[in-house]
Amino acid sequence: xxxxxxxxxxxxxxxxxxxxxxxxxxxxxxxxxxxxxxxxxxxxxxxxxxxxxxxxxxxxxxxxxxxxxxxxxxxxxxxxxxxxxxxxxxxxxxxxxxxxxxxxxxxxxxxxxxxxxxxxxxxxxxxxxxxxxxxxxxxxxxxxxxxxxxxxxxxxxxxxxxxxxxxxxxxxxxxxxxxxxxxxxxxxxxxxxxxxxxxxxxxxxxxxxxxxxxxxxxxxxxxxxxxxxxxxxxxxxxxxxxxxxxxxxxxxxxxxxxxxxxxxxxxxxxxx
Numbered sequence: 001x002x003x004x005x006x007x008x009x010x011x012x013x014x015x016x017x018x019x020x021x022x023x024x025x026x027x028x029x030x031x032x033x034x035x036x037x038x039x040x041x042x043x044x045x046x047x048x049x050x051x052x053x054x055x056x057x058x059x060x061x062x063x064x065x066x067x068x069x070x071x072x073x074x075x076x077x078x079x080x081x082x083x084x085x086x087x088x089x090x091x092x093x094x095x096x097x098x099x100x101x102x103x104x105x106x107x108x109x110x111x112x113x114x115x116x117x118x119x120x121x122x123x124x125x126x127x128x129x130x131x132x133x134x135x136x137x138x139x140x141x142x143x144x145x146x147x148x149x150x151x152x153x154x155x156x157x158x159x160x161x162x163x164x165x166x167x168x169x170x171x172x173x174x175x176x177x178x179x180x181x182x183x184x185x186x187x188x189x190x191x192x193x194x195x196x197x198x199x200x201x202x203x204x205x206x207x208x209x210x211x212x213x214x215x216x217x218x219x220x221x222x223x224x225x226x227x228x229x230x231x232x233x234x235x236x237x238x239x240x241x242x243x244x245x246x247x248x249x250x251x252x253x254x255x256x257x258x259x260x261x262x263x264x265x266x267x268x269x270x271x272x
Contacts, residue, residue, distance in 0.1 A: 007110045008057050008120065014106045015053040015099055022049055022098055040081055044074045045091065048131070052099050055127040056120055063127045071134030079142045088135045096128045159185040161192035167199040170236075170261065174207030182218035189222050193231045201226060204261045206237030213249055236264035 023045045047070050055063040078088050103124060107117045159181060161169045171189060193201055203219060205211070223233040234256040238246075258264040 007112055007116065010110060011103055011106045011120065012053045012056040015049065015056070015102050018102060019046065019049050019053075022095065025094075025098070041074070041077070041091065044070065044077060045095075048074075048091065048095060049099070051131075052095060052124065052127060055123055056103070060123065060126065063123070064130060067127055067131050068134055071131055072138045075135050075138035076142050078139060079146055085136065085139045088139060089132060092128060092131045092135065096125075100124070159188050161188055161196065161198075161201065163196050163198070164202075164265065167197070168202070168265075169193065169196060169198045169200075170202040170204055172204045172207065172261075176210065177208060177215045177218065179214075179218075182215070182222075185218065186222050186225060189233075190225055190229065193226060194229060198231055201231055201233045202236050202258075202261065202264045203233060204237045204264075205235060205242065206239070206261060208237075208242065211242050211246055216246060216249075234258060234264055236261045 023042055051063065051066045051070055054066065058066075074088055074091075078085065100121070103120055104117075107120065112120075159171060159173065161171055163169045169192070171185065173185070177185070189201060189203075203222065205219075208215070219235070223235075226233045236258040237260055238257055256267075258267065
């Protein structure tokens with residue numbers, strides 16, 4: 001685009017002159033109040049309007065770089081604020097229309113040729129379309145990244161080592177044990193067992209409804225690993241249906257097994 005063209009510069013200046021007005025304009029969001037959005041998104045609205053205005057006189061590459069930076073930042077903010085993707089796309093669409101009207105009116109006032117007007121609108125529309133693509137992609141990437149971080153935290157917290165006495169701890173397992181949770185079980189048992197200087201860990205299966213060969217194998221792997229660092233381990237809370245399943249699957253139980261956590265704790269007391 002002809003960046004030195006005074007008419008194009010005048011259109012850019014006209015857009016920026018209305019920047020504050022555009023930022024504060026109600027946009028009729030259905031998911032969150034306009035006042036809330038104005039307060040939370042004002043800096044990013046300002047940047048978007050400036051990128052749109054600069055696209056009138058700058059090269060496509062420069063506009064592309066600017067909108068890429070803006071799109072990633074606003075996507076992260078939307079995810080952080082727990083706003084849906086629709087909010088970001090609505091913002092982009094709203095300013096396409098509002099700024100498009102300014103471009104149209106100023107082009108008429110400047111008496112631009114059809115070719116010049118088409119050049120401006122084409123470049124402007126290209127930037128807007130790119131903004132839609134970047135925000136959509138970046139939002140989903142940020143959303144999935146946030147979900148993974150939350151899942152990691154939940155998985156890690158779902159297999160805690162609870163210290164019962166000075167040298168005894170328990171790992172209460174609840175729900176399904178998949179490969180990821182089994183890995184956290186192993187890491188937490190070894191790390192926290194050593195950190196707490198435990199000599200005995202009870203792995204309680206009271207809250208586990210299904211035990212298959214994979215689950216059993218992972219649990220016994222944990223028990224073997226604990227033994228290598230000097231920590232004895234036992235199983236507790238093996239319910240009758242779980243015990244029957246393990247027998248039917250031909251799973252060989254290694255180490256001591258107790259029907260309940262209470263019995264495992266009481267046995268430790270008797271031994272002491």
